Amino acid sequence: MSVATPIVTPELARYMRAPSEVMRLARMGSGHPTRLSFLRVLLRRLGTTDWQIDRPVWNVDVKGVGHGVYRVKSADRTYSLVAFAHDLPPEMRSDRVIATAWDATFTLFDGDPRSEDIARLADNVPLQEAGRISSKELTLARANRSVRLFEHVVNALAQGQQPDPDEIANVGYLMRTTAVYGSGKFGASDRSDIAARAELAAPFQVEMLTVWLIRAFTVDIVEHIAAAKGGDTAAKLDRDTRRSLGVGNSTGLGMAPFIVRHPVLLNNWMMARETALARVRAQANATPQTIAGLTAAADGAAKNAQAWYSEHPVQVRKLYDLRRDLALISEGLARWDWNTDHPWDALWAWGEATLTFEGQEALLSLMLEPHGALIDDLADHMGADEAANFRIDGAMPVAKLRDILKSDYAWALEIDFSSPENIARFWYVSEEKLEPRLGERATEDGATLEQPLCIARLMSELYASLQAFDASSPVAALMLAHPEHRYAVRRAQVTAKHPYAEVHDNLIAADMLPIDLLRCKLAFFGASQFDPRSDRWVRINLFAGAPFPDELESEGAA
Structure with a gap:
């Protein structure tokens, strides 16, 4: 699949933020969802095309055990979430990756599953890693109940009442996923097999579709159990309560290295977002509609920030900054002179001079929100x-490679890797779960199995080796003498064409926060309520406030 880079004219380039500003962890770890986030892209497509969504199968008993099928169908394609509900003893409920049983397990089936397909899936999907799925399946997922809220909602609905709004607000979801696997894992269809489909061309669309349908399942299962318990007196969730619920997710270090291992993909995400911001800033004026849209978005962001809760000290500080900055934004908008030349650029300049990173990245999201017609096409470039980009240009002169390192990796060459605090950690893959982990070099074994994720150190080592080579020598000669630099040479050549491909920080430093990598990626997913539980794992909410399948047709694009 070929993905064209969005055109950036010299005029537009004036408004683009530099990679040296954007690609630092402190800023990446302050990211907010935007209308280019992948779940928003999915909802727009589902809401503006001919997709029909139904639930043709619901075979669940009074205890909430059984299976259901949620079908998303167009004239050309059908995708079906096959959901299995289980009776899980409380002592077996765990969000850890080493868990072996869950409250619910899922797969997204490519097509309309037959009874024999469901029987095969019933033998494998509940086992997750211990089972195997086929190329007919696009994802594999599991979820656990948020026990307190799930039971509270069941009991309230069974008595014909609505659940306590404070309880709903404090948790925000009935279930949280602990994994949503795709891209060939455990036998699922490989990404390359489906990437050419228009509805799946944007990143992580099958994963987002899976989670969105899981959200519908979580409401259906809680109402089903309540109806079995309460009989004719049982109620269903009212629209506003149901709409406020999302799907929780617990995510750890397994996600963090992804954006390092996929530099071109990271570049394209960032390039799309930064191009969108530049397009907004480049406008000569503002319309009443976009001003009203910005104000509404700012009001919604302020409400979300007030409801956003975390006990992690890093996030507590960020939430303080965010709430203060959103108040400043609201005050500024109330008196903003929209008749000035290029008012959006002026607003951005004010934000850069006034707000913290949290506030600036929130302002970016707010400024994009009312400009769908101007920027939504950029989702096609992500x-x-x-x-x-895999082939190495062996004919490139060493002088040219050296120039790339001096310009694009100056930040890396400034780091002193003889200092213990700059090599304090190492990334490795756990033998038990084949998941990325982060070790402490001074106190833990395993550094001999270190993964090549510290790009800064690799480039520093490559640069040192380049000094012994004649400037006119080809890169091929360098790699013959130093094959250990092959990976670094390829990345350097990739970055020369993709300016937002690298995180401009030392990823093995003692003070590096993995949650900054997590938040960057999760913001592109569209996650809200980012809540770190340590510096290495986090809970989030997906699709809270979004339409349900029965609401898409009436609401259209998101």
Whole structure:
């Protein structure tokens, strides 16, 4: 699949933020969802095309055990979430990756499953890693109940009442997923097999579709159990309460290295977002509609920030900054002179001078929100044909490679890797779960199995080796003498064409926060209520406030 880079004219380039500003962890770890986030892209497509959504199968008993099928169908394609509900003893409920049983398990089936397909899936999907799925399945997922809220909602509905709004607000979801696997894992269809489909071309669309349908399942299962318990007196969730619920997610270090291992994809995500911001800033004036849209978005962001809760000290500080900055934004908008030349650029300049990183990145999201017609096409540029960038240009002169390192990796060459605090950690893959982990070099074994995720150190080592080579020598000669630099040479050549491909920080430093990597990626997913539970794992909410399948047709694009 070929993904064209969005056109950036010299005029537009004036409004683009530099990679040296955007690609620092402190800013990446302050990211907010935007209308280019992948779940928003999915909802727009589902809401503006001919997709029909139904639930043709619901075979669940009074205890809430059984299976259901949620079908998303167009004239050309059908995708079906096959959901299995289980009776899980409380002592077996765990969000850890080493868990072996869950309250619910899922797969997204490519097509309309037959009874024999469901029987095969019933033998495998509940086992997750211990089972196997086929190329007919696009994802594999599991979820656990948020026990306190789930039971509270069941009991309230069974008595014909609505659940306590404070309880709903404090948790925000009935279930949280602990994994949503795709891209060939455990036998699922490979990404390359489906990437050419228009509805799946944007990144992580099958994963987002899976989670969105899981959200519908969580409401259906809680209402089903309540009806079995309460009989004719049982109620269903009212629209506003149901709409406020999302799907929780517990995510750890397994997600963090992704954006390092996929530099072209990371570049395309960032490039799309930064191009969108530049397009907004480049406008000569503002319309009443976009001003009203910005104000409404700012009001919604302020309400979300007030409801956003975390006990992690890093996030507590960020929430303080965010709430203060959103108040400043609201005050500023109330008296903003929209008749000035290029008012959006002026607003951004004010934000850069006034707000923290949290506030600036929130302002970016707010400024994009009312400009769908101007920027939504950029979602088509967020995928990547990474294989196209795999070949190394062996004919490139060493002098040219050296120039790339001096310009694009100056930040890396400034780091002193002889200092213990700059090599304090190492990334490795756990033998038990084949998941990325972060070790402490001074106190833990395993550094001999270190993964090549510290790009800064790799480039520093490559640069040192380059000094012994004649400037006119080809890169091929360098790699013959130093094959250990092959990976670094390829990345350097990729970055020369993709300015937002690298995180401009030392990823093995003692003070590096993995949750900054997590938040960057999760913001592109569209996650809200980012809540770190340590510096290495986090809980989030997906699709809270979004329409349900029965609401899409009436609401259209998101």
